[in-house]
Amino acid sequence: MSLFTCPFCGSRNIEEFAFHKTLPNVPGGAFETTFLRRDAPESSDEHWQHRYGCRAWLRVRRNPSSGDVLDVELLTGTSPPGVAALRGGP
Ligand SMILES: [Zn+2]
Numbered sequence: 163m164s165l166f167t168c169p170f171c172g173s174r175n176i177e178e179f180a181f182h183k184t185l186p187n188v189p190g191g192a193f194e195t196t197f198l199r200r201d202a203p204e205s206s207d208e209h210w211q212h213r214y215g216c217r218a219w220l221r222v223r224r225n226p227s228s229g230d231v232l233d234v235e236l237l238t239g240t241s242p243p244g245v246a247a248l249r250g251g252p
Contacts, residue, residue, distance in 0.1 A: 164229055169236045170216045182209040185221075203227045209237070 164176040186195035
């Protein structure tokens with residue numbers, strides 16, 4: 163069982179999260195990120211959402227070969243519903 167550590171909810175089963183996309187690992191525009199992408203079996207940066215939890219968007223660094231989660235961080239500018247209101251935001 164794989165666990166992600168949500169910054170708001172703590173360690174949760176990966177089944178609570180929804181994969182969105184793999185982030186480009188080369189700088190540049192659409193051509194570079196599509197056709198010059200490097201395969202990196204030891205590390206992949208991905209966007210995930212804690213769909214069945216706080217619904218926060220996360221940047222997750224995983225080892226796609228083993229499935230190990232290396233790092234989880236909140237995407238800048240995102241917060242789960244209700245948190246912005248507690249902070250006095252919209
Ligand atoms: Zn969460």
